[in-house]
Amino acid sequence: MSCGRSPAARRDRPSAHAEIPSFDDLVTDPELAPLAMLEAAGLVLIQALVAANPEMLQVDDCPRTALEPVTVAAHRVVAACRALHEALDLYRARVRECRNRNDNDEIPF
Numbered sequence: 001m002s003c004g005r006s007p008a009a010r011r012d013r014p015s016a017h018a019e020i021p022s023f024d025d026l027v028t029d030p031e032l033a034p035l036a037m038l039e040a041a042g043l044v045l046i047q048a049l050v051a052a053n054p055e056m057l058q059v060d061d062c063p064r065t066a067l068e069p070v071t072v073a074a075h076r077v078v079a080a081c082r083a084l085h086e087a088l089d090l091y092r093a094r095v096r097e098c099r100n101r102n103d104n105d106e107i108p109f
Contacts, residue, residue: 018043019092029095035088042081049074 018040021032050056053074 028099032092032095035091039085039088042084046078046081049077 018036020036021029025032053068053071055068055071056074056078
């Protein structure tokens with residue numbers, strides 16, 4: 001199995017930016033502020049890891065071929081950042097659903 005540069009390798013280089021909540025979002029759901037900070041920190045961390053370990057671009061999703069233990073560890077951190085990003089997306093979606101459901105109520109309490 002070849003570990004050449006694959007589409008998966010490009011996932012280590014974030015193309016999206018962290019979702020910045022609006023003022024109105026923060027008034028009703030203040031927990032979105034630290035979530036945005038976590039997401040931004042994760043995106044910066046991934047870029048820093050790839051910059052420090054450029055070989056990650058060649059062995060994405062198959063760290064067993066990596067020679068350096070630090071590269072293997074960096075892959076694990078990237079995987080954790082991806083999982084965190086997915087969890088944050090899910091949380092934000094549920095917050096929106098809850099907010100939309102509550103906005104449709106005639107009585108706001």
